[in-house]
Amino acid sequence: MSQPLGFVHSSFPNHVCHLRKALYGLKQAPRAWYSRLSTRLVELGFKGYKSDTSLFILRSGLDITLFLIYVDDIIVTGSNSTSIAGLIAKLQEDFALKDLGPLNFFLGVEAHTTASGMYLSQRRYISDLLHKTKMHEAKPVTSPMSSSTILSKHSGTSLLDPTSYRSAVGSLQYLSLTRPDIAFAVSKVCQFMANPTEDHWSAVKRILRYLKHTINHCVFLHRDTTFTLQAFSDADWTSCLDDRRSTTGYCLYLGRNLISWTSRKQRTISHSSTESEYRAVAQATAEIVWLQSLLSELGISSSSPPLLWCDNIGATYLAANPLFHARTKHIEIDVHFVRDFVSTNALSISFSFLQRSDCRYLHKALTHGKVQFSQGQSQYPRTPLEIAGAY
Incomplete structure (x- = not known):
């Protein structure tokens, strides 16, 4: 390190400047900012969460205040508006905060609150992306990826x-x-970032054309007092032509609300469809465990264990029967943690031959009719408001 030009001291040419305050843009600036803000929140009585280090909570009698941090963007909510106003006033004594009022826009996500719940949309983000890629005048399509x-x-x-x-x-x-x-579709095109081709670019443009067709679709969160966790997992065995790895897809519901979903290629090659489905079950279980931990810290509990649906009968037997060692000893030990939760009734895994297609579009490309069928089975409502469609 050397002294910056124009600030070299003639008597101390080998000395460097002592930084008294973290500068915006430096590598250690976010950590210094988080340390300063979290320390102040703890002084005000907040408690940091182990499940999510960006979430802080303050309980005062029957009142509860939640403080969510993403770098220098913050959401504050709670049961008492007076407490929230007092908290903001105290923080403004130490930080240059700007109160933007009720939640309407956060990190590119639009929030529209109604009497029945909240709509989360990225309509503006999609519009900007279509103009950025010069696809705003492209012909719309009805599915993000062709099934062929x-x-x-x-x-x-x-x-x-x-x-x-x-x-x-x-x-x-x-x-x-x-x-x-x-x-x-996005997970698929992400696999070719190192050396993309014209075919891969055509797949990306199809996704953009689909987004133009569904620009008003969004996620709807119901005002619900039911906190039962329910998950759906599925897998497409050896779907990748390059390495023959399978694709995992799962989604989780808290009550009626879809709150988590994943489409991801598995890290290892599965010898059978049962093994690939079991790996999908294990990944969904890991997400359930984390959500349970978060809900527990929030003081939310459910009277029944989480229910995980799987459409492979062999995977459901494998999760409950420890006697299949000869056929499953090649599967990593960490996958078998599912059995621990099943044996202690902390998780229930059920087979359904006619499983709802909630996660079908998370592991394979569907035709237009099947896309609509999946959306209908997932009970994604439509709204007559300016947000014309909803998931």
Whole structure:
């Protein structure tokens, strides 16, 4: 390290400046900001959560105040508006805060509150993305990926400049926060970031055309007092042509609300469809355990254990029967933690031959009719308000 130009001291040429305050943009600035803010919150009586270090809670009698941090963007909510106003006033004594009022827009997500719940939409983000990629005048399509599309890292000719591809796919990843219907398609095109081809770029443009068709769709969170966890898991065995790994898809509901979903390629190759389904069950179980831990810290409990639905009878037997060692000893030990939860009745796994297709679009491309069928089975409501469609 050396002294900056114009600030070199002639008597101490080998000395450096002592930084008294973290500068915005430095690598350690976010950590210093979080340390300063969290210390002040603890002084005010807040308690940090182990399940989510960005969440703080303050309990005062029957009142509760939640403080959620994302770098320098903050959401404050609670049961007593007077307590929230007092908290903001105290923080303004130490920090340059700006109160933006009720939650309407946060990190690219629009929030629209009604008497029955809240709509979360990224409509403005989609519009900006379509203009950025010059796809705002493209012809809309009714599905994010064609069911006949077969993508491989060897298909098509390499793009001369992959920058636009990587930028668009990165934006689509963030858009998946409120759009589970594009999760699989986005996960698929993310696998070719190293060397994208014309075929891969065509798949990205189809996703953008689908977003133009469904720009008003969003996630709806009901005002609900039911806190039962229910999950659906599924897998597409050896779906990747390049390495023959399977694709996991699962989604979780808290009461009627869809709160978590994932579409992800598995890390290892499965020898059978039962093994791939069991790995999907294990990943969904891990998400359930984390959500239970978060709800427990919030003081929310359920009278019944979480229910995990799986459409593979072998995977349900494997989760409950420890006698299949000869056929499953090659599966990693950490996957078998599912059995511990099942044996202690902390988790219930059920088989359904006619499983709802909540997570079907999370592990494979569907036709237009099946996309609509999945949306209908997931009970995604439509609203007559300015947000024209909802998930």
